[in-house]
Amino acid sequence: MSLSAMSSMPAMSTAHPPARLRPAVAAVLTLAALLSACATVPGGGVEASASPAAAPGAAASAPAGKPAAVAQAGNGSARPATAPGAPAAAPAPGQPPAFAVLTKDAKKIDGLLGVWQKDEKFWIELSEQDFGVPLFLSPKIASGIGEGSVLGGLMASRWGVYGGPQLVEFRRIHNQVQLIARNTDFIARPGTPEARAVSAGFSPSLLASAPVASLAHPERRTVLVEANALFQGDLLGLGMALQQKYRQGYALDGRNTAITTVRGKRDEVVLEVLSHYATATIAVPQPGTPAGAPLPTTPLTLPDARSLFVRVNYSLTRLPDQPMAARAADGRIGHFVATTSDFSDDLLRSPRLRHITRWRLEKKDPAAALSEPVKPITYWIDRNVPLKYRDAMRAGILEWNKAFEAVGFKNAIVVRQQLDEANFDTLDTGTASVRWMVNASPSFGAIGPSHVDPRSGEILDADIAFESLSSRALRNIRSQLLTRTAADWLPLLQAADARREAAAREPASAHAHAAGEACQHADLAAEELGYALDLLQLRDGLDPAGPEAQAFVMAYMKDVTMHEVGHTLGLRHNFRASRVYGERQIADPEFGKSHALTGSVMEYAPINLARPGEREAAPFQTTLGPYDYWAIEYAYRPIAPAQEAAELARIAARSAEPELAYGTDEDNYLGIDPEALHFDLGDDPVAYAAKRLEIVRDLLARLEQRSLASERDYGVLRRVVSYALRDVGRSAGVLARQIGGLRTLRDAPGTGRDPLQPVPAERQRAALDLLARGVFAADGLSLSPALQRRLAPDFLERRDALEEGAGSVGTDFVPQQVLIELQRALLAQLMSDGLAQRLLDAESKVSAPGQSLRLGELYGRLDREIWAELSGKGDIVAARRELQREHVNRLAGLLLNPRGLTRADARSFVRVQAQELLARLQAAGKRTGLSSEARAHLQDSADSLREALQAKLLRTGA
Incomplete structure (x- = not known):
């Protein structure tokens, strides 16, 4: 039977054919499917479909990773399988339904990709040209749980605890559609042997997949794929992060x-997914768990810890047809970089390309010398930002x-400003x-x-998020519920080997911090804000509810x-910018x-507090620094393009100018640069630390005399x-970094x-002297017994903390113990390998x-300061005994573990010092x-040193 004869036969219902006709009907449908998948080619012949099992009217299946080719008539136009307006043919057994059948009573959402909705089902309409085309997938946490880094309004980041943005494509393999994350880290010039390699x-990586849901549209040649199957999975890995x-056993x-x-736009489609994560049981800490082992906990913000919802916005956008001209990074200036490994030229020293x-x-x-941009950088202030902060944010x-x-x-x-009635989300790409x-x-x-x-x-997109708890209204809660102590302000003291161990335990967060992805500026600045407001209220009579405090x-x-x-x-970040100006200017x-x-607002600068009796200067940065202009330039x-390399080299060559000093996260993270650190201010770090210690002593002295009104607590x-x-603790950290510091310039x-410049010896000695007098000395910092008896907690907050499992608001508060922890942290650094x-x-x-x-x-000064009581006649108080015992334990530990000190000279110093101290x-x-x-303390300390000195050690090496 000819094809034309078949096409002229009367239509036959195939929904419920008589039993005797079913084999014949099936055969006819199969033959029709094969013939309809053929197209006339020049010369009157036919070209077979790539897959005999292809759906009637569907495009031929393409090789993996390639879009299916449209069957073309001899004149180059697509040949419809069904005449316009004709009823859709029923599918063959095992084939998906016709496009019109699936979309009957469905609503069309137009956008970058058409989306059809029928009740809870969504389908994405894909043309043959949509397969293999790169799309930008930008995920955002639209609503979270207020803790555990699952925070509503947070942009998903590549270096966060869950997945970030991806370059994706839809890939069709036979009748399966895959959502593929392209591997963009490794490239080569297209069409070359290197590209094949x-x-x-x-x-690449598979994010999700689903079968083709419909036959091809008879005119548009598009097919449907179920969006639920593609986007309702755990694409970000939130279950694993939880x-x-x-x-706990949280899973999607x-x-x-x-x-x-x-939501659909001409250049975007946004799918909002409400994901439920649950666990059938709640694990609890088990008896006998080794000390330091991670223990199961639960989120404190949920009505039922077994169940939580997270709303994720997935934005799909088309990448610009013409990529922006990339600009090479320069290590002398601090920009984030997009890094790829380009294998096009194997003669280069490294395949890595770094573009800012x-x-x-x-x-x-x-x-024009001054021109408006074709498209400005537009920031929308979300409608959820409190009214009172909008003007300050706009100005910033x-x-x-x-x-x-x-x-x-x-x-x-x-x-x-986003209006309250706006019909878009500021999280859209x-x-x-x-x-x-708002977080817990x-x-x-x-x-x-x-x-x-x-x-x-x-x-392509940026979403700044402010936490409400950074505002001054809750500074009391921050202070009392945070477990941070003075010693916790010494992460910069951590030796490089200890940092490597920490990075091995938490590689993602460590990488994020070192790369500058993690920013603690506002959190630490909020701590400084609370301290400054209390200080100015107590010292200068600042009204915490008045206009001056509000302006602050x-x-x-x-x-x-x-x-x-x-x-x-x-x-x-630029952590060296704090050294640009002197104390007199500040x-x-x-x-x-x-x-x-x-030199830069990208610094972590402390609040600029005045000494007692001096005029208050500007407390915060209110304008850009010279480095900021340079980095933007x-x-x-x-x-x-022809002049770019030479012009960029000229700009970067200014790096030696004092006002353009630059040091960033890894310079601070490695822990040896005395200038690239947090919360120092001015060109003399020892003078800055001395000033802050003076402010603290004055504040504590004022507290001794402070009387509280009956309505206060x-x-x-x-x-x-x-x-x-x-x-x-912050000041001690600044001082400790000077000792053994190595200034690392990016010139x-x-x-x-x-x-590479070692810190001058006189600065190191000055820093050590101030640490000895201000932190290690017996009279460095002290509070009277009367004041210590008044350091009661806020009892309502203590109750809340206990109910929530925080347990960090104890009844007693012993400042000396806080100082001892600080002294221990300092000793750990100063006696480190x-x-x-x-x-x-x-x-x-x-x-x-x-x-x-x-x-x-160094060792001699520590010994004299810590054991000053040995040359006196009085008693040794408890706080001093704690510090001295810590010193003895460290000496004994180094004696018993030769690997604790790499250099023979260091081990010799420790042994001689232990012998002298024992006497x-x-x-x-x-x-x-x-x-x-x-x-008892002196006898026990002597016994510890004696036993350590007499211990027989198994020495390794020659």
């Missing part, structure tokens, strides 16, 4: 997970226009935003992440906004009106003392400066003897005037 060497965080509950909303991340900014009038965003004007852009940044986040406890204060085009580093908070809000906007413009109120307090100055005293002691050759190595190595880096601090000098302990134990506790 890269394709064979590195794999398991790791809480040690697919039955109670649903797509709730789909930046917005696409082009002049409307390229010839627009402050960056000053830097863009310097490179030729007028109004490069604009700010818009391409809508940079500032949002307000402070996590980061504020954060400024961005999503970028991996091909070029173009920033707004200045803080602008400062934090500028910092986070800087991140979303592509700038990394303390001048007029200077702060027109200048930043540091490198990233955004329009440069002709004693919790305020505990809060202020806690803040003060933590500020001591290129030709600046006249050596890139890493510091010993640096001091010994520094002797070979200086030009003359005496220009470096010697290891024996002094034995002599002091015989004197009169000692309490029984002190006498």
Whole structure:
């Protein structure tokens, strides 16, 4: 029978054919399917479908990873399988239903990709041209649980606890559609043998898959794939993240997970998925669990810890047809980078290409010295931001226009306010935003992440989030519920080997921190804000509810906004910027009106507090620093392609200018650079630390005399003392970093400066002296018994903490124990192997003897200060015994573990010091005037040293 004859036969119902006709009907349908999959080709022949089992009217299946080819008629136009308007033919057995059947009574949502909805079912309409095309998948946590990094309004980040943005494509293999995450980290020039090698060497990832849901549309040749199957899975790995965080069996509950909303735009489609995670049972800590082992916990914010919902926004957008011109990164200036390994040229030293991340900014009038951009960088202030903070945030965003004007852009940044009745979400891709986040406890204060085009580093989206608990209204809760102590302000003291161990335990978070993805600026600044408000209220009579205090908070809000906007413009932290100005400039109120307090708002700067009796200067940064202008110039100055390399080299060559000093997260993270650290201010770190310690002593003295009104509670005293002691920890950290510090400059050759510079010996000695007098000395910091008896908790908050399982608000508060923890942390650093190595190595880096601090000098000063009571006649109080015992334990530990100190010279110093201390302990134990506790302490310390010195050690090596 000819094809034309078959097409002229009367239609036959195939829904319920008589039993005797069913085999014949099936045969006819199968033959029709085969013939309809053929197309006339030039010369009158036919071309067979690639797959005999292809659905009637469907495109031929393509090889894996390739879009299916459209069957073409001889004139080059698509040949419809069914005449327009004709009823859809019923599918063959085992084939999906016809397009019209599946979409009957369904609603069409137009956008980048058409989406059809019928009740709870959603289908994405895909043409043959949509397969294999890269799309940008940008996930956002629209609503979370207020803790555990599952926070509503948070942009998913690649280095977070769950998955981040991906370059994806739809791939059809026969009748299965896969959502594939492309591997963008490894590339080669298309069409080359190297590109084939890269394709064979590195794999993409499968995110989800679903069968083709319909036959091809008879005219558009499109098919449907079920969106529920593709997007209702755990694409971000939140179940795994919850398991790791809480040690519970959380997993996605697919039955109670649903797509709730789909929004379509011409260049975007957004699917909003409400995901349910659950566990059937709650694990509890088991008896006999080894000390330090992770214990199961539960989220404290849920009505029932077995169940939680997370709403995720998945935005799919088309990448720009023409990638933005990439701009090479330079290590002398701090920009985030998009890194790929390009194997096109195997003669290069490294295949890695590093391009800075930046917005696409082009002049409307390229010839004009100052021109508006073709498309400005637009920040939307979300409607959930409290009214009172919007003006300060707007001012912080627009402050960056000053830097863009310097490179030729007028109004490069604009700010818009989302209206309450707006029908869009500021989380949608391409809508940079500032949002307000309400969490159960402070996590980061504020954060400024961005999503970028991996091909070029173009920033496609950014969503800044502010935590509500950063505001001054809840500073009391922050102080009393946070478990952070003075010693916790010493992460910068951690030796490099200890940092590596920490990174091995939590590689993702460590990588994020070192790469600058994690930002604690607002969280730490909020702590400083609370301390400063209490200090100024007590010392200068500041009304915490008055306009001066409100202006103080707004200045803080602008400062934090500028910092986070800087991140979303592509700038990394600059922790060396605090060294740009001297104390005289910083303390001048007029200077702060027109200048930043540091070289960059990307610094973690402390609040600029005045000494007792001095005029208050500008407390926060209210404008950009010189480094910020420089970094924006490198990233955004329009440069002709032919001149770009030379012009960028010229800009970066200014790195040796003092106001452009730069050091970033890894410089701080590695723990040896004395300048790239948090919360120092001014060009003399020892003078800065001395000033802050003076402020603390004055504050504690004022607290001794403070009387509280009957309507107040004693919790305020505990809060202020806690803040003060933590500020001591910050100051001690600044000082400790100077000892054995190695200044690491990012200069290129030709600046006249050596890139590795040991800290001058006189600065190290000054820092050690201040630590000895201000932290280790018996009279360094003290509180009277009367004041300590008044440091009661806020009893309502204590109850809340116990109910929530926090347990961090105890009844008693002993400041001396806080100081002991700080002293222990300092000893751990000052007696560490890493510091010993640096001091010994520094002797070979200086030009003359005496220009470096010697290891024996450090150990001797610690011994004299810690054991000062051995040369006196009085008793030894409990706090001093604690410190001395810590010193003895460290000496004994180093004696018993030769691997604890790498260098032989260091081990020799420890042994000699232990022998000398043992003799002094034995002599002091015989004197009169000692309490029984002190006498036992001296005897026990002597026994520990004696046994360690006499122990037989198994020595390794020659």
